[in-house]
Amino acid sequence: MPMADAPTDLLSLHGATAGYRRRPVVRDVDLGPLPPASITALVGPNGAGKSTLLKGLAGAMPMAGRVMLGATDLLALAPKARARLVAHMPQALPDRVALTVLDAVIGARRASPAGAPTPELADLDDTDRAVAVLDRLGIADLALEPLDRLSGGQRQMAALAQALVRDPRILLLDEPTSALDLRHQFQVMATVAALACERGMQVIVVLHDIDLACRWADRIAVLGRGRLTAFGPPATAITPAILRDVWGVAASVTPDERGRVRVQVEGLA
Known part of the structure; x- marks a missing residue:
């Protein structure tokens, strides 16, 4: 809620x-x-x-x-x-970007007009906001790493931080x-x-x-x-009908013990 x-x-x-x-x-x-x-x-x-x-x-x-x-x-x-x-996280960050993760997140905050800040970030400057977002995502240890030296997964996390820091x-x-x-x-x-x-x-x-x-x-x-x-x-x-018509697979769809939908692909339709 x-x-x-x-x-x-x-x-x-x-x-x-x-x-x-x-x-x-x-x-x-x-x-x-x-x-x-x-x-x-x-x-x-x-x-x-x-x-x-x-x-x-x-x-x-x-x-x-x-x-x-x-x-x-x-x-x-x-x-x-x-x-x-609106903030958009694309599939991949541009290649050959030598900025650190922290600089890239600060830059994202400054480059785009930000929405209304959330209460916990309202009194923070751009650097502190960036650090807070990195910490929330569990990647504060990457703050000083250059983007072009990160793994694919690390780059995705950095891109997510760039989107979130704008308070969209x-x-x-x-x-x-x-x-x-x-x-x-x-x-x-x-x-x-x-x-x-x-x-x-x-x-x-x-x-x-x-x-x-x-x-x-x-x-x-x-x-x-x-x-x-x-x-x-x-x-x-x-x-099953949507999975057959859209993906071309035969699959069963069942709720798990928590009522969540689980999909089991059984073959090609």
């Missing part, structure tokens, strides 16, 4: 279409409403348009339609105004766990879930691991061939 003073605006997409000028990749997506303090997972096969949809929401790729945060259409905002509300209302994460081992996958998703609750953020995260999506997401949006195929709680969005 969101905190008492957390934002209350719902997020919704209406006819969202994104891609290249002559070749839309994602077409006519209606999604939501997504409440604050929630996680929505975008899942689907390779090439379904998941990353394109995230880039369009972030302003990194042209998008048509409407993206409403309460009564505000994010697509109608100037880039700086949208950047106050909407956090867009593109495969934040793809290079992480099981322990760090759990740590990242648990931290994101806790921060979503504490800060009232709407988190939209691209995940390839359907079990991970079912474990952590409040809602799942399934994309197939650039279209929204299913949307709802995990038990509604992930079904």
Whole structure:
């Protein structure tokens, strides 16, 4: 549940279409409403348009339609105004960046207009904010390491810190766990879930691991061939029929002892 003073605006997409000028990749997506303090997972096969949809929401790729945060259409905002509300973690940081992790996180804070600071960070300067975020993610020991010397998983954690330090209302994460081992996958998703609750953020995260999506997401949006195929709680969005039609696999879907959805792939459909 969101905190008492957390934002209350719902997020919704209406006819969202994104891609290249002559070749839309994602077409006519209606999604939501997504409440604050929630996680929505975008899942689907390779090439379904998941990353394109995230880039369009972030302003990194042209998008048509409407993206409403309460009564505000994010697509109608100037880039700086949208950047106050939305932070995007791409799949990978640029190569050959010699900045330290700490400098990169401080730079992310200063380069983009930040949203309203959370209470625990309100009295901190940019450096202290960066250190606090690194500590929250368990990577304070990497603060003075150059980005170009980090492993793939460490770079993902640094990229997540760059997004979180901006105190966004909407956090867009593109495969934040793809290079992480099981322990760090759990740590990242648990931290994101806790921060979503504490800060009232709407988190939209691209995940390839359907079990991970079912474990952590409040809602799942399934994309197939650039279209929204299913949307709802995990038990509604992930079904044998959806897995057959979208991924081309025969699979069983059963609740575990805690009521979470588990997927067992049995073969090709």
